[in-house]
Amino acid sequence: MTDFELIRSKRRSLELRVLEDGTVQVRAPQRAPLRMVRDFVDSRRQWIADQQQRQATRPRQRWQDGEVLAWRGESLQMDVCEGRTRVVVSGPYLSVRVAEPDNELTVRTAVEGWMRRQAKPVFEDSIARQFDWFETAGFARPTLRIKKMRTRWGSLSARGYINLNIALLHYPPAALDYVVMHELCHLKHMDHGPGFHALMDARMPDWRQRKAVLEQPLFQP
Ligand SMILES: [Zn+2]
Numbered sequence: 001m002t003d004f005e006l007i008r009s010k011r012r013s014l015e016l017r018v019l020e021d022g023t024v025q026v027r028a029p030q031r032a033p034l035r036m037v038r039d040f041v042d043s044r045r046q047w048i049a050d051q052q053q054r055q056a057t058r059p060r061q062r063w064q065d066g067e068v069l070a071w072r073g074e075s076l077q078m079d080v081c082e083g084r085t086r087v088v089v090s091g092p093y094l095s096v097r098v099a100e101p102d103n104e105l106t107v108r109t110a111v112e113g114w115m116r117r118q119a120k121p122v123f124e125d126s127i128a129r130q131f132d133w134f135e136t137a138g139f140a141r142p143t144l145r146i147k148k149m150r151t152r153w154g155s156l157s158a159r160g161y162i163n164l165n166i167a168l169l170h171y172p173p174a175a176l177d178y179v180v181m182h183e184l185c186h187l188k189h190m191d192h193g194p195g196f197h198a199l200m201d202a203r204m205p206d207w208r209q210r211k212a213v214l215e216q217p218l219f220q221p
Helices: 032-044 044-055 105-138 166-170 171-183 194-203 209-213
Strands: 005-011 016-020 024-027 069-071 074-083 085-091 093-098 141-145 154-156 161-165
Touching: 005 032, 005 044, 016 044, 024 032, 032 044, 044 154, 074 105, 074 154, 093 105, 105 141, 105 161, 105 166, 154 171, 161 166, 161 209, 166 171, 171 194
Parallel strands: 005 024, 074 093, 141 161
Antiparallel strands: 016 024, 069 074, 085 093, 154 161
């Protein structure tokens, strides 16, 4: 019998998730009988085991002195020492000063804070460089929102927001530009139909190669 965490919500169907630490989560409709949920989990036992195996063997980012951080298509080696919190790029190194250099959570918090500060100007620049054509075509410039997302690189909301995944900072600038162009093309075509692809081909002929870069997982941030 597999242990699981049950989350009841206003949904109509059952959904199964295996989290990074191997925990099994089931989302179920408010009134679904517990027995039915259990049977469902039991029927997916093999799938759960496969997912747990995958999670356990997936390479993870370590937050320690000497570890490498993928940064905009390059590698920065983390140089962690004790001091007042400060993170700066120095040649091929990311110099990280924190109160507790041996505490991975402390290092991670400092580096992620630094990443968030870098994200806004970098993402705004990508939008600015690619927006001209859309502006001429009469579209309003969407407002940037930076998010941590598990399953997507970006999205464009009908309310005028362009949402970009902060993890794009780990990939080369060309890949970031691809995601931004993809979302901008949704200003004209909300779906991924032939019109959308024709516009992508016209605006960014090599978008497929750029997209392929994002399909190689770097690590689990
Ligand atoms: Zn899309």
